[in-house]
Amino acid sequence: MHATLPHPARTLARLPRHFLTGSELSAEELSALLDRALELKQAPHSSRALEGRSVALVFEHPSTRTRTSFEAGIVELGGHPMVLRPDELQLTRGESVRDTVLVLSRNVAAIGLRTGSEATLAELARYAEVPVVNMLSPRHHPCQALADLMTMREAFGALAGRKLAYVGDGNNVARSLAVLGVLAGVGVTVAAPDGHQLEPESGARLTGDPLAAAAGADVLYTDVWISMGDDAATADRRRAALASYRIDDALLDRAAPGAFALHCLPAHPGEEITAAVLYGARQRIWDQAENRRHAQKALLEWLVAPVG
Numbered sequence: 001m002h003a004t005l006p007h008p009a010r011t012l013a014r015l016p017r018h019f020l021t022g023s024e025l026s027a028e029e030l031s032a033l034l035d036r037a038l039e040l041k042q043a044p045h046s047s048r049a050l051e052g053r054s055v056a057l058v059f060e061h062p063s064t065r066t067r068t069s070f071e072a073g074i075v076e077l078g079g080h081p082m083v084l085r086p087d088e089l090q091l092t093r094g095e096s097v098r099d100t101v102l103v104l105s106r107n108v109a110a111i112g113l114r115t116g117s118e119a120t121l122a123e124l125a126r127y128a129e130v131p132v133v134n135m136l137s138p139r140h141h142p143c144q145a146l147a148d149l150m151t152m153r154e155a156f157g158a159l160a161g162r163k164l165a166y167v168g169d170g171n172n173v174a175r176s177l178a179v180l181g182v183l184a185g186v187g188v189t190v191a192a193p194d195g196h197q198l199e200p201e202s203g204a205r206l207t208g209d210p211l212a213a214a215a216g217a218d219v220l221y222t223d224v225w226i227s228m229g230d231d232a233a234t235a236d237r238r239r240a241a242l243a244s245y246r247i248d249d250a251l252l253d254r255a256a257p258g259a260f261a262l263h264c265l266p267a268h269p270g271e272e273i274t275a276a277v278l279y280g281a282r283q284r285i286w287d288q289a290e291n292r293r294h295a296q297k298a299l300l301e302w303l304v305a306p307v308g
Contacts, residue, residue: 017303018125018132022142022180029302030149030183034159037150037298041291049301050079053109057135058084060115065265066135066143069292070112077297082108097123105129109304113137131303133296138172144264145176146295149184151262151288152219160185165217165255167191167210168245168272169238170198173223173264178204189213193241210245214254221262222247222272239271248274252282260284 018024025033040047055074059067067083074081086092091100101124104111111128114135115121125132134140153159164181166174170192178198181188188204190197191213197206207213214220225242226235247261261273261283269275277283 016131020134021140022176027183033298034150034153037295040297041294044076048078050077054080054082055110056082056104056108057112060086065289065292073293073297098127101127140176141172142176143296144173145180147291150291150295151284163187163217164219165189165213166221168222169196174198178202214251217255218259219262220247223264224268225272247277262288
C-alpha cells in the first residue's frame with residue numbers, strides 16, 4: 001500500500017490546490033508523492049485517476065521531456081492530454097488569460113502551463129477553478145525537481161542527509177531543487193559565478209567554488225549554460241563566465257563514493273557536462289528523464305483526488 005496523502009479540508013469558496021513552486025507541499029506530502037511515484041513506475045497502468053477526464057497542457061515554448069512525459073502519463077492514468085499552443089487559442093487575438101482559464105476550467109480536470117512569464121502563471125492560477133501545474137516558468141521548475149528527488153530516492157532509499165551539488169547557472173532548476181530539497185532533508189549546494197547565483201534566501205548553500213561544492217556530494221547536477229532566447233553575444237559571455245563549472249570525471253572524483261551525475265536536459269556535451277559523463281556509467285540522467293512521467297502521474301493523482 002502506498003502512503004496516504006493528506007488532503008486538507010477546503011470549502012467551495014477556496015481555490016483548488018495548485019503546484020507552482022513546490023512549496024505548496026508539506027514534507028509528509030512530498031515523501032508520500034515520491035513513494036507513490038516509485039509504485040507507479042513499477043505498475044504504470046495501475047491507476048485510473050483521470051478516467052474519462054482531460055488535462056489541458058498549454059505550451060508557450062517547445063518541449064521534449066515535459067510534453068512527452070505529461071502526455072504519456074495522462075494516458076496511462078486513463079485521461080486525455082489536451083495539448084494547446086498559444087497560436088491555437090484566442091489569446092493571440094486578445095482574449096484575456098482570465099477568460100481563457102475560466103473556459104478551460106469548465107472542460108478539464110487540471111491545467112499545466114509551460115510559460116516564459118511568472119505573471120501569466122500567477123494570473124492563470126488565480127482564476128482557475130481546477131488545479132494548475134507549473135510545467136516550467138522563468139523562476140521555477142518544480143516537476144523537474146520532483147523527478148530529481150525520485151531518482152535519488154530510487155538510488156539511495158532514504159533522502160534525509162544526502163547532499164546534492166548543483167554546478168553552473170543558478171536558474172529555475174537550481175531554485176526548485178533548493179525548495180524541494182529542504183522539504184526532503186537534502187542538503188543542496190549551488191556553485192555558480194557572480195551574476196549567475198541564486199538569491200541568499202533560496203534555501204541552498206551558495207558558493208563560487210565548484211570543487212568545494214562537489215566535495216563529499218552524493219549527486220552532482222548541472223543544466224545548460226545558454227538559455228532560450230539568448231543572442232550570440234550573451235551566449236559567448238555566459239560560456240566565458242561558466243567555463244569552469246563543468247561536470248567531468250575529475251569533479252565526480254571529488255564527490256562521495258558512488259556519486260552520480262544528473263542533468264535535466266537538453267545537454268550540450270563539452271559545455272556544462274562532458275560526453276564521457278553524459279553517456280557513461282557515472283550518471284542516472286536517462287532514468288531521471290523517464291522519472292518525469294512517474295513523478296508527474298503521482299502529482300496529478302494527488303491534485304485531482306476528491307477531498308473528503
